[in-house]
Amino acid sequence: MSPPMVKAEAVRKRFGRLEVLQGVSLEVEPGEVVCMIGPSGSGKSTFLRCINHLEKIDAGRLWVDGDLVGYHQVGDKIYEQRDAEVCRDRSEIGMVFQGFNLFGHMTALENVIEAPVHVKKIPKREAIVQARVLLERVGLAHRLDNYPSQLSGGEQQRVAIARALAMNPKLMLFDEPTSALDPELVGEVLDVMKNLAFEMKTTMFVVTHEMGFAREAADRVLMMDDGRIIEEGTPEHFFDAPSEERTKQFLAAIL
């Protein structure tokens, strides 16, 4: 049996005195779509950033696809990974940010081919062919030569998804991908994400407040509060009968 795509065991992370993650344990199976919800400041984004080692965890264990994140273990000794190894691991995990973070000096197409050409060393011509396919899949075949400043928020986020997909990741992380968008643009981004979940069977870990998306696309939902996962279940469970008082409050506030 293949190892879980993500496995966390009592993961802790502190910023100075503030303990943001207070022992998070979870598993995400290959092909699964998991949504994480929770109030702001509860540690959702921090946990997501730990998965590709943008943040270092302080305690606990975190594996992606069976390998420790940021370290490797020989016997009972743990060695810190070298920069090149961290980069190689990251290149296999796609990440989509709340603020898009498209490279401002590059066109949509250049954004998408940047990492395949310079990290994976794929010939440029090949990368362009692949990027055109990806941008077409997110509905932006007509926007190849536009700079991010010339695109709407929804279009920028769809380019960002294409950019992450261009590395052919085994896992996609979404950090509140629709929170910075105008309400009428949210749908187009969610449609692309649903397509990934249903058609491409991509393993996705999504921090979001879009309960509609969670209900339709998620296999499981996790509720995070104060650096802990306080409830876990199917989307239906969360809609119909959340058990924790805190979860009820939170859902009542966002729905």
Add this chain to the structure above:
Amino acid sequence: MATDTAEPAASEEIKAIPVRHPGRWVAVAVLIFLGIAVGNSIASNPRFQWGIIRHFLFSAPILRGVVVTIELTLAAMAIGIALGVLLAVMRLSPNPVVASVSWVYIWLFRGTPVLVQILFWYNIAALYPRFGLGIPFGPTFAHLTTGSAITPFVAGVLALGLNEGAYMAEIVRAGIISVPEGQTQAAQSLGMTRLMTMRRIVLPQAMRVIVPPTGNETISMLKTTSLVSVIAVTDLLYAAEVIYSRNYRVIQLLIVASLWYLVLTTVATVGQYYVERHYARGASRELPETPLQRLRRNLFTFGHSTEAVPEASGERR
């Protein structure tokens, strides 16, 4: 009241008579009058001796001086920019030793006058009469006498370039920290190394902030090179000095030198404009107008309103 939403109502175009600006015409008249008065005084004052200025403007020693000034500027700026990028990246390094070395360098070279540094490098032979290539505390492979290696020109380039590096470091650092953190995170999440992120993502976007002050520094450098006349490098100013020390036409030769400095700084200014325009790519929806486009627009709208004519700014890249 019913509103027809299916078809927008026909709207009447506004055909207003533009506001007149008589004040602008008065200002123009006054300035033209003053311009003519100053011009007349300069042209009619025989002591300017325009013939002599014309004679020396394109004379061989002056032209050679212009070339030396350009060479000094280019060499010093090249050293300054390369060193500036290096020092800025060092200063932002997580390694505290590397960061402090950069800080000390900037402190030292920005904290002493550039004229002192020029004289220092010129006299370096007093400290190290010979220098060799080899392993420290080990064998040496080649020897050179300092006097033959550090010519006045080399001393000038060294002093100006090393000094400029300290200023450029701060300019580059400002550019780097002006690029949002999210850009670095996005690059890292794609698996790019620190160096690649800096070279491919951060520095190109930092250029937009770095270029204007660098243009400023280049223009400043064009003029600062005149300081090397104290160590007898035959730059533009020194060439003029040599001539007027023989013929005593001090003012005329200083005007000759000034005219050339103006030409050089003008060329640098135009160059800066186009470099800036290049790096504006992606930063704004439309590229700024070229001076020609702006001139055309101003000519058409002068005396009326100052609103931009949209068709003049429509060009891309």
